[in-house]
Amino acid sequence: xxxxxxxxxxxxxxxxxxxxxxxxxxxxxxxxxxxxxxxxxxxxxxxxxxxxxxxxxxxxxxxxxxxxxxxxxxxxxxxxxxxxxxxxxxxxxxxxxxxxxxxxxxxxxxxxxxxxxxxxxxxxxxxxxxxxxxxxxxxxxxxxxxxxxxxxxxxxxxxxxxxxxxxxxxxxxxxxxxxxxxxxxxxxxxxxxxxxxxxxxxxxxxxxxxxxxxxxxxxxxxxxxxxxxxxxxxxxxxxxxxxxxxxxxxxxxxxxxxxxxxxxxxxxxxxxxxxxxxxxxxxxxxxxxxxxxxxxxxxxxxxxxxxxxxxxxxxxxxxxxxxxxxxxxxxxxxxxxxx
Ligand code: UFG
Numbered sequence: 001x002x003x004x005x006x007x008x009x010x011x012x013x014x015x016x017x018x019x020x021x022x023x024x025x026x027x028x029x030x031x032x033x034x035x036x037x038x039x040x041x042x043x044x045x046x047x048x049x050x051x052x053x054x055x056x057x058x059x060x061x062x063x064x065x066x067x068x069x070x071x072x073x074x075x076x077x078x079x080x081x082x083x084x085x086x087x088x089x090x091x092x093x094x095x096x097x098x099x100x101x102x103x104x105x106x107x108x109x110x111x112x113x114x115x116x117x118x119x120x121x122x123x124x125x126x127x128x129x130x131x132x133x134x135x136x137x138x139x140x141x142x143x144x145x146x147x148x149x150x151x152x153x154x155x156x157x158x159x160x161x162x163x164x165x166x167x168x169x170x171x172x173x174x175x176x177x178x179x180x181x182x183x184x185x186x187x188x189x190x191x192x193x194x195x196x197x198x199x200x201x202x203x204x205x206x207x208x209x210x211x212x213x214x215x216x217x218x219x220x221x222x223x224x225x226x227x228x229x230x231x232x233x234x235x236x237x238x239x240x241x242x243x244x245x246x247x248x249x250x251x252x253x254x255x256x257x258x259x260x261x262x263x264x265x266x267x268x269x270x271x272x273x274x275x276x277x278x279x280x281x282x283x284x285x286x287x288x289x290x291x292x293x294x295x296x297x298x299x300x301x302x303x304x305x306x307x308x309x310x311x312x313x314x315x316x317x318x319x320x321x322x323x324x325x326x327x328x329x330x331x332x333x334x335x336x337x338x339x
Pocket of ligand 1 (some may be wrong): 085087125126127149176178179196197199201213214215216217226227228229263268291293295298
């Protein structure tokens with residue numbers, strides 16, 4: 001590991017007080033990068049930003065703040081996590097998603113170009129694929145989002161591609177699959193109000209915070225009828241950002257769009273069975289109707305990221321992911337930080 005003084009510039013992490021962003025901050029600091037976090041704290045937490053990172057409270061759409069922060073801290077690259085991320089909410093309030101994800105990103109990218117930032121890592125999503133015809137799904141599959149969330153992210157991918165062709169900036173768009181778990185050292189985890197993600201809900205049920213877990217449909221064309229997803233540990237995902245950043249610096253004329261997943265799927269029932277074992281309880285399941293817009297199976301073809309980056313999964317273990325999520329949930333409740 002190199003010391004911060006050997007790094008050529010600092011990294012701006014937008015949304016660094018949020019779930020995935022805060023893990024990326026830890027990974028960058030662990031790798032010796034100086035870090036500045038830009039976050040509105042609308043959904044993030046000031047306590048989630050480590051003391052070793054500088055903190056600026058503000059909006060990525062505020063080009064003055066971004067320009068001043070880049071100049072003041074000698075920012076050379078941006079990791080952009082800030083945005084809205086609830087698929088269901090995006091259907092009811094699409095303008096929020098085109099504002100927070102697309103328009104705000106456009107402003108941030110404009111400020112980055114104006115300030116001479118050369119590298120940009122973007123938090124994209126498997127939701128850009130919509131209902132894939134083939135799984136595992138590769139990056140060259142058609143991108144046909146089925147909700148405004150996925151479309152708002154896909155539009156930003158297109159903005160980045162056009163900007164990278166016209167200006168001296170390269171980018172990595174990382175398409176995340178199902179992110180779960182928490183920092184194995186207990187430094188951060190999923191802390192937002194109103195859990196909607198399966199593993200988060202399962203650990204809330206295991207700690208008594210909710211009575212049961214609803215299974216959203218068991219008549220899908222999958223081995224046990226429930227939805228299949230590619231669950232990736234948030235710390236592996238964070239490491240992928242550091243590797244993508246270092247690849248962008250080493251390959252200034254190239255950009256990258258890559259899936260980040262393990263390439264293996266688990267059904268809802270399999271996840272709940274693992275959660276039972278890890279928590280040593282039987283989580284109550286209730287069969288509920290399908291949730292609108294859920295594909296049956298979403299699994300990454302991760303050939304490209306494995307071929308391009310040195311990144312290798314270190315925590316590809318569903319029980320470990322659930323155990324880390326559970327430890328974080330318990331710590332939140334003990335520290336009174338629970339929502
Ligand atoms: N599920 C349940 N019960 C729950 C919650 C989820 O049965 O209480 C099921 C879902 O139907 C799905 C699976 O568990 O089959 C995973 O659902 P999540 O809500 O945890 O995650 P999604 O797959 O819906 O969402 C993820 C990302 C999104 C991204 C999307 C792409 O979190 O950001 O994949 O489809 F947009």
